[in-house]
Amino acid sequence: MDKFFVFSVVFLCFTILICMYRVVMGPTKGDRMIGINIIGTKTMVIIALTSFILKENYFIDVVLVYALINYIGSYVVTRGIATSKGEF
């Protein structure tokens, strides 16, 4: 079971690398924001899996706080995209 959790963490890191291509090479700011949202969700799942690998219960609180911070940051950056001027 622990080996499967470690495999899941490595697989999620691989998909984060795939999404990082869109964050770096995206032609618009909206593409970069979509990639950042996906990477935030995947890091939440990675922290939950490492909580079960290390058998520590308090990492779940880290996942809760990370979800809230991810949503607020997405809101702020999106307001910035909608009212920005110049090159999109």
Add this chain to the structure above:
Amino acid sequence: MADFLSILLISLGLFFFLVGAIGVIRFPDALTRAHGAAKSDTLGAALCIVGLMIKAGFTPVSFKLMLIVFFLWTANPTAAHMVAKAITVKKMTEER
């Protein structure tokens, strides 16, 4: 049996994560990327966390994971909608 069900749900979640990542690369436009990424990402995270809940059993850890699932099912589609609305507003103000 619980371990088997947990492994099955987490494997389904990883599959949806991979499909969403491939869709973010392959789709041609920003709005189609937002459309394909948000749903697959939400479903994959929910399936992974429900699999961890089955592994944890009836503990406070399982309750916290349930709170995470409820918040994520509310927050992730609204964040995708905000991004798509910002892209649309920006495109309309550029064409004007």
